[in-house]
Amino acid sequence: MTIDVTAEDAGARHTALSLLSQQTRDLIDAVVMTDVPQDELLAVAAELAALTERLNAVRRDSTRGFDLGSDGVPRHPGNAVIGSANPLALPLAVETTPERTARAELSFRPAHEGPPDSVHGGVSAMVLDHLLGHAAAVAGFPGMTASLTVHYRRPVPYGEPLVATAEYTRSEGRKNWADGRIALPDGTPLVEATGLFITPSGWVTQGGPA
Ligand SMILES: CCCCCCCC/C=C\CCCCCCCC(=O)SCCNC(=O)CCNC(=O)[C@H](O)C(C)(C)COP(=O)(O)OP(=O)(O)OC[C@H]1O[C@@H](n2cnc3c(N)ncnc32)[C@H](O)[C@@H]1OP(=O)(O)O
Numbered sequence: 703m704t705i706d707v708t709a710e711d712a713g714a715r716h717t718a719l720s721l722l723s724q725q726t727r728d729l730i731d732a733v734v735m736t737d738v739p740q741d742e743l744l745a746v747a748a749e750l751a752a753l754t755e756r757l758n759a760v761r762r763d764s765t766r767g768f769d770l771g772s773d774g775v776p777r778h779p780g781n782a783v784i785g786s787a788n789p790l791a792l793p794l795a796v797e798t799t800p801e802r803t804a805r806a807e808l809s810f811r812p813a814h815e816g817p818p819d820s821v822h823g824g825v826s827a828m829v830l831d832h833l834l835g836h837a838a839a840v841a842g843f844p845g846m847t848a849s850l851t852v853h854y855r856r857p858v859p860y861g862e863p864l865v866a867t868a869e870y871t872r873s874e875g876r877k878n879w880a881d882g883r884i885a886l887p888d889g890t891p892l893v894e895a896t897g898l899f900i901t902p903s904g905w906v907t908q909g910g911p912a
Contacts (some may be wrong), residue, residue, distance in 0.1 A: 713772055719779065719787040726789035727811075734813045783832035794829060794866075802841035802870035804833050804882075810860035820857035826884055826893045827852045833868040834880035834897040841870035843878035845899030853894045863887055876901045 729750075736743070766780040766787060779787035784794045794806045808829065816822025831850050838845060858864070868882030877900055884893045 712769075716771075716779065716787070723785075723787050723789045723791075723793075730789065730813050731811055734811075734815075781832075783829060792829070794832065796833065796836050798836065798840040800840065802837055804837040804840060804868045806833060806866045808864055808866055808884075809862060810858065810864070812860055814860055817857065819859070821860050823852070823854055823893075826854070826858050827895065829866055830868070830882050830884065830893065830895040831897060833866050834882045834895060835899050837868040837870045837880045837882065838878045838897075838899045841878075843870065843873055843899065843901055844905065845876070845878055845901040848877070848898045848900045850895060850897045854892075855894065856890070856892045858884060858892045864892070876903065876906065 738746075766778075766785075768776050768778050771777050777784075777786070779785050781793075782788060782790050783792065784796060785791040786793050792808055792810075794808055796804050796806045798804050806829075810821045810825065814821045814825045816825070827850060830852065831847055834850070835845065835847060864884055865887055866882065866884045868880055871879045871881055873879070877898060879896065879898055881894075881896050883891045883895065885891045
């Protein structure tokens with residue numbers, strides 16, 4: 703089966719991809735938590751193999767890049783943190799102020815487990831990496847992460863509402879810093895981070911990333 707995806711309405715296709723991704727996240731959660739009998743596990747695995755084959759019937763040559771939503775805001779549907787079309791993404795819905803800050807309400811899931819009953823430190827770092835980079839970008843300094851220093855203050859629970867915030871702090875040449883944290887809704891910090899984001903020299907002369 704082949705379809706001409708360029709002939710489809712981009713907005714409707716984005717919605718469909720987002721729906722498929724959310725369904726896949728629900729599937730991942732179900733896989734992590736299921737206790738159905740072994741026969742049922744094997745039966746579901748066989749059905750999933752068939753579904754994977756259907757999706758692979760038409761495969762892209764490259765991943766989805768940035769595009770513009772109908773509201774004119776840039777989006778990155780394949781991104782591992784914010785991508786609505788990436789089942790591995792939470793996805794994080796980032797709000798920004800024009801000045802220098804980024805904020806997102808989030809809730810981790812059992813699939814993000816590291817130590818028993820809490821979130822993997824690498825997952826927290828990934829979220830903060832993105833949010834700090836986003837804060838630097840909205841301040842006018844988009845860059846690649848050169849370093850990320852993370853302080854784990856308390857275990858991060860999953861299944862509970864949390865708030866992640868970040869703010870751009872300063873620049874020296876192409877080097878730009880941002881601070882951020884994941885906290886409980888009452889502000890109690892769980893993880894804190896400082897990041898250095900370097901604007902590649904090519905971006906400076908070309909006016910930003912593609
Ligand atoms: C209305 C506004 C709307 C705005 C909308 C905004 C939308 C938001 C959009 C998007 C947000 C996205 C947020 C994403 C966040 C996540 C990003 C990632 O995960 S990135 C993946 C992981 N990182 C990499 O893969 C980097 C790999 N490394 C590199 O590519 C290079 O090493 C790079 C670019 C980091 C530096 O390379 P060089 O060639 O430019 O650097 P040299 O010229 O050697 O050094 C420049 C200065 O930086 C220092 N430096 C270089 N690397 C360093 C390092 N690792 N640590 C410390 N200092 C370093 C050097 O010592 C030098 O400092 P001296 O100018 O001399 O003071």
